[in-house]
Amino acid sequence: MPAAKPGTAGHICGNRILDTPATRSFDRHSLKLGLFGLNCSGGLSATLTPERWEGTWAQNLAAAKMADAAGLDFLLPLGRWKGYGGETDHNGGSLETLTWAAVILAATENIMAFGTVHVPLFNPVVAAKQMVTADQIGAGRFGLNIVCGWNVGEFNMAGVEMNAHEARYEQGQEWVDIVTRAWTSDAPFDYAGDHYSVTGALMKPKPVSKDRPMIVSAGNSDRGRDFAARNSDMMFTGIHTEVAEISTDIAALKSRAAGYGRDIGMFTNCYVVCRPTRREAEEYHDYYALEMADHEAVETLIDGRRRRGQFDELPEDMQRTLRQRAGGGNGAYPIVGDPDDVASLLIRLHEAGIDAFAMGFANYTEHLPYFRDEVLPRLEAAGVR
Numbered sequence: 001m002p003a004a005k006p007g008t009a010g011h012i013c014g015n016r017i018l019d020t021p022a023t024r025s026f027d028r029h030s031l032k033l034g035l036f037g038l039n040c041s042g043g044l045s046a047t048l049t050p051e052r053w054e055g056t057w058a059q060n061l062a063a064a065k066m067a068d069a070a071g072l073d074f075l076l077p078l079g080r081w082k083g084y085g086g087e088t089d090h091n092g093g094s095l096e097t098l099t100w101a102a103v104i105l106a107a108t109e110n111i112m113a114f115g116t117v118h119v120p121l122f123n124p125v126v127a128a129k130q131m132v133t134a135d136q137i138g139a140g141r142f143g144l145n146i147v148c149g150w151n152v153g154e155f156n157m158a159g160v161e162m163n164a165h166e167a168r169y170e171q172g173q174e175w176v177d178i179v180t181r182a183w184t185s186d187a188p189f190d191y192a193g194d195h196y197s198v199t200g201a202l203m204k205p206k207p208v209s210k211d212r213p214m215i216v217s218a219g220n221s222d223r224g225r226d227f228a229a230r231n232s233d234m235m236f237t238g239i240h241t242e243v244a245e246i247s248t249d250i251a252a253l254k255s256r257a258a259g260y261g262r263d264i265g266m267f268t269n270c271y272v273v274c275r276p277t278r279r280e281a282e283e284y285h286d287y288y289a290l291e292m293a294d295h296e297a298v299e300t301l302i303d304g305r306r307r308r309g310q311f312d313e314l315p316e317d318m319q320r321t322l323r324q325r326a327g328g329g330n331g332a333y334p335i336v337g338d339p340d341d342v343a344s345l346l347i348r349l350h351e352a353g354i355d356a357f358a359m360g361f362a363n364y365t366e367h368l369p370y371f372r373d374e375v376l377p378r379l380e381a382a383g384v385r
């Protein structure tokens, strides 16, 4: 079936035809924007600044309503069970994402809310029911972000053994197979896998979203890309290359998805520092993400990279950049500058093939209004929103 123009009923995103009122609202913009990480203390910023994000429920609700009223497209929580330590125990306080999404959806009108679900920690049939509940509450605005997990401390905390990388994705495949069948099958079904066996599973009611809620999966590895190509409407992945190389990367992902008879879009994580002048933005970026960084938490954030031998060998200026990305955005891609800089970089990345930007702000409710008032009109004028 040919893809309709974005914004019209029947536009195809991934494998789904987006024709519920809510998913149409997600798809009304070519360049999609959302807030990322607001459910956790610190959000994406490992900083000691007094304005750092606490992540209380009251703050989450205020940010969600502000984002909804501003016309943003989605809210995406971090799936986090333990913090990164340091003076702030960065991300140590977190609101569980399916509970969070359900209430956010009840309190908003148009914006999508995702649950970020750790495969090994949630029984798939129970999770499918929790997600249907959220989708019903949001009249089709719920989305699933699948994470297969990486943090052994979080597994230990739940008393669940962390499998090797490949096995985590094999388990993820069984999990998503069961969840999607529960969402879509009108007859009871059995499933016998290596990780799960279910008998006579039948889910009522069904999701409000046509077919099923949108699925995003987060990962960077080749195996993670394959999992996304096979199962997800969007792959959620970081930018680790020059902008010029992004298109090639996305073309490879799309061709892999085509091998499964599917299409796939691209979600990325970023953080935004936008001030009236580039200099002010850079100064604030240096202030909160370097000088006032929670240095111990930053070291934990870059630990994985260090263990893979991808840190200590780097030149000092690159180490500084990576530390700043960790302090400013949990390692996400920095978008720093005046409103013209920010809008033009978002457009450039979008033209390279990125569909959706999951954004962190050092403080969501304090910093979103300037972005809303100055950057959104520029994106609208450019025709991408």
Ligand SMILES: Cc1cc2nc3c(=O)[nH]c(=O)nc-3n(C[C@H](O)[C@H](O)[C@H](O)COP(=O)(O)O)c2cc1C
Binding pocket: 077, 078, 079, 080, 116, 146, 147, 148, 149, 150, 151, 218, 219, 220, 221, 222, 223, 224, 225, 236, 237, 238, 268, 269
């Ligand atoms: C953009 C992005 C966001 C992620 N968000 C989370 C998260 O919220 N919680 C989590 O436990 N893991 C998160 N992950 C980790 C992945 O789900 C995955 O477990 C990890 O990247 C290891 O898989 P990989 O080797 O395929 O990259 C994220 C990864 C990426 C790339």
